[in-house]
Amino acid sequence: MLRTFLLLSFLLLGRLVLGQQAVAYGSNPAAGKYATVRGMKLYYETYGTGAPLLLLHGNGGNSQDFTKTIPYFAKKYRVIALDSRAHGKSVDAGDSLSFELLADDCAALLTHLRLDSVYVLGWSDGGITALLLAQRHPGKVKRLAATGANLWPDSTALMPELWQQMRRGYQEGRRQAFTDPKRRNDWKVFLLDWRHPHIPLPTLAGIKAPAFIIAGDRDVIRPEHTVAIYQSLSRAWLWLVPNSGHATLHEHADEFNRKVDEFFRTKSIPAPAR
Template identity: 30%
Template sequence: MPQLRIHPRIKPLLAAVVMMAAAHAANALERWQTLPPTPAPVKWTQERHSELRGIRLYNAEVGRGSPVIVLHGGLANSDYLANQVRTLSRNHRVIVVDSRGHGRSTRDATPYGYDLMADDVIALMDQLKIPRADIVGWSDGAIQAFDIAIRHPERVGKIVAFGVNTKTDGLIPDFDKNPVFAAYIERAGKEYAKLSPTPNDYDAFVAQIGKMWETEPNWTDAQLKTIRSQVLVMDGDHDEGIQRTHTEYIAKTIPHARMLILPNASHFAFIQDPKSFDAAIVKFLDGTR
């Protein structure tokens, strides 16, 4: 087949057409069908690798005021919630954590469990001499927040729980095969290789934490009803992993909990629509009932 020759004057026009077609294809996607880039890391006042409970737990902080702990979701790292950290640090001392085995933190052979990760947070609070803090949690981070509220109620104030489940049957079957979620899992693996002290252990790490996901969490109604923190249950209206009826169940079961569903957003609303997400959490944390 003869090679197609393009006149030099036509090349810029052809390039423009290709760019327009790509832009049109991108615009054809709804916001909830996209996975925006992981935000750039925050310029921290302090960064630490705290030795506690047999691991080195990465944590960092910025801002001044009442403490807010920000906890990321499974497979991720604290950079994902950098937009929220920047917003909250205007009026709060914000502390982020890379959960054990995630991001820049190490792990050991101890089987994963939400009690285990929640107690890591409590141990860090003890080291930092923080008797009580509000918590903003996404997915596994929100589950940790509920775990603390149930077992250490005196240590947590308000809770923002985004994209959370309290029972394993609250998940949508095969959500990991959703294109957006699958892209997230792939990205998380690349970030793990870049950030982790054990960069080649991603598959082993996923297998280890996957065992926890098979059976946890599974709190009873009675346990959820013991939560006395003020709670905002948030989700996107197109969450790939959490059933809407389950989100509604959580909000109805935790005493006096509020619920907010963000439109045209998914399990990744905090990067899809950070402006609306941040406005909601600031209103809840800094407002009054």
């Protein structure tokens, strides 16, 4: 959910794949566009054809984080990889962020693209946004997969080591006056995870779209929190990925892609086991 967990994926760019230069996901002029919605310009890239699939990255990241995801799904879906506001190429002049704001941005983008219902895959903060998109704009989400998501910001949802790290970061940052625009934006993005989200478990029952709830068995999200999210949904799958940290979609990319695709294509999704 934090930038430190996303930076590893940036190393994937610039490598040679099968003798050809890797696609510069997140900075690909051939696939990238801007949509002016809700008073700002959202950057997104589109790959492939088929049923639309919206990809939502984590805190401090951008669409580049889906380097191992896009090639698989672009063979079957119309993949839309979004840079959330204040991330990547989507500039935001506001002074604060919330996940409700990000979810409403997604709904506005889908309306701009004339898409009524899409599949959604969100990682970390993107998983939180996916849940709120399905909750606030139910007609926009056909099915969603969320990996490494949490519903509130404290040590009952996050592993204690991460929460203490965030606490130290907040104590250090709150004493500073950020004059540099980039550092000011980074602080705003950090505060998104420090202050948000606040999603009561019982409200998840109102999500009608089937959901696939995923986390690593060594994730920064407490496993019992992930299970509670799964059990609170009306129709859902659960996968606690063995031998995985927060970056499930990178650490187990092939299996991750296949399982998410299977979930999107399976006809019947049962109620969670409780």
